[in-house]
Amino acid sequence: MPDDDQSPISAQQAKRLFADWKAAPAIVLAVSGGPDSIALMWLAARWRRAMTRGPRLIAVTVDHGLRSEAAREARDVKRLAKDLDLPHRTLRWTGVKPKTGLPAAARAARYRLLAKAARTGGATHILTAHTRDDQAETLLMRMLRGSGIAGLAAMARESERDGVQLARPLLDIPKSQLIATLNRAKIAYADDPSNRDASYTRPRLRALMPALAEEGGDSRNLARLASRLARANAALEVLADGAERYLALRDRNDASRFGFDATAFAGLAEEIRLRLLKRAIDRVGHEGPVELGKLEALLGALDRAIADGQPRLKQTLAGAVIGLVQGRIHVDPAPPRRSRTG
Template identity: 40%
Template sequence: MSRRRPAASRLWAVHNLMPQEPLEIALEAALGTPLPAKLGVAVSGGGDSLALLHLLARIYARRGGDLQAVTVDHGLREGSAAEAEHVAAICADMGLQHQVFRWENWDRSGNLQDAARQARYHLMADWAKSQRLNAVALGHTADDQAETVLLRLGRRSGVDGLSAMAPRRHDAGMLWLRPMLGITRLALRDFLTDAGFDWIDDPSNEDTRFDRIKARHAMGALEALGIDTESLGVVAENMAEARNALESYATLAAQECLRLVHGAIVVRRDAFATYPPEVQRRVLRRALDWIAPAPYPPRRAGLAQLMQALAAGEATTLAGCALVCRKDDGWLFREFYAVADHVAQSDGLWDGRWRCFSSDGQAMEDRIELRAISSNGLKKCSNWRELGLPRGVLLSHPGLWHGDTLLSSPAVKTSPNWRWELARGADAFLLS
């Protein structure tokens, strides 16, 4: 497709004079009130994201505020750099600030599509935070939502998976908005065509090697059964309502059955057993993520094994965490072997969880560092059994070390000279 630039030299001013489009009204309603004062928009050059850019430009020209654009060039196919330049030219005509980032760090391991997606979000999040933006808008449409539901049906997803993409979510320290989940791809292209705006079609959108493109082609064959973009979007909305209800139930279960003790999560086994399996799964998944955050939650089979061990009073490990059971309680904590070799500077964050502070606020010596207490540390503390904590909990606790001397730890060796804090406390767990 040609890359003709719009004739107007300052589309921002033009947008301000145009009457409101129905899509503009729908988009503004989806963004909510008040509008983000400083909003970023991700633009690839395709029809969906360019339509989002033009519609947002109209809204912000009329309502006021700071709108900025960003493009991530993955460099995975020929012409991607030219497409990023095309977007930059459009933004320049509109008087919008625009930034291009190029991803060049793939190490050829793992899934390329997933690596590119994660890199894109991290690059955009860093950019948005550097610009002090309130949120970043993404160009996912009703068709993307329907295709996601269809793909997850094929993967036998549960309630969460069939909820598909959320209109709003927090990730990588940024709020991401998807205000076009109720707008079809066809409606957006009709808008662009009527307004005289061109877009660039990505050739990979016709490559049936990708599952999403297979789902896109399958949609036409399913329409005779009433399975179309609208119906699958409704399924996603229904599943999102069910997910929210289950999450509320899981929060109540966590408040009743769980307590936090020195960075470990203690589960009242008898009370926990009274909750349905789906609620138990959600609570344990949340607990694992609080102790050892990971990009993806553990698989259902792993959670089932953890639930069985908790019910039977057995020990097991999952996702870098360990479970040991006593008569009435199950203790879930960081697995020692996951942190055995982890070392952090004395003023750093150890294992993404623990910080140690000098009580008088003075800087610590260079040779002081944070590392696991381990069995060597416990040998230096003969009173650790008096704490009533499982040995495994203490082994994986951080210690403040000066060479072979253990100066302090959160539990086994407290000291008035040092203060320990968890980066994510009880509130972060219960509200996660």
């Protein structure tokens, strides 16, 4: 592991990490109590203290109610936040927890609660402590699921979620460097055993990382790959924007309806055709986002119908109806599903 991966983060480095958000009125810091998020809070507080004017920082801990230690860890975060002169809130995920898909449900609940805290506190941004290690693991998980280029771009440094900007200032920083930073500052942090629970996919992949690193697949190289794929994805989105304008995707007579000439559509590259279909379906559908595999199957059916001169085709996907009629592809909202009665 390179020496800088073991070096504490300096005040000057922290200034560069958070510089993009110095003009925000207020920022929510997502702090679970683990080393990554504790380092995020400590570094952000140090960065803010060095500024004459800057954003208000609000530390928020989400207690998912899944571990008995979580309440104590939230109290520990609150004590440290007080020492750093930061306000702190603990939010709880209440209600029945799902028996399957628990990590995804917990993640969705966490972001929902964080977004609510941001809106309540007048914050425009939520900062999370995702690291380079997290980025590498996310890339591997999505590779194994067969994700497309957009998915393999992994996590963005900044994106919108629930009406708030979600930012990840530590995405290029290895976890080892954050731990070194806390050790230098003599700051304690919690150890969540669920991070090693082999019943979940991410911990199983995490356990494989040392072996992958020996073959060159360390977090640095995997994160670099994600960054390159993000660059390619951004270029493809620009091409899709141009193709969308070229095809005049939106019908002038009906703002709720999307359509394009089938022959012109067929002449575009396959990846661009997929993206145009996805955009149209996600805009008008009510069961999205559309799955890539199903989208590819739909495109195949459309391509065959266009090539064979088939006059009509109609399919429903993700709450949208996709039809081929008289040489034109239309994408319209699907009628609501009828509920079954006994």
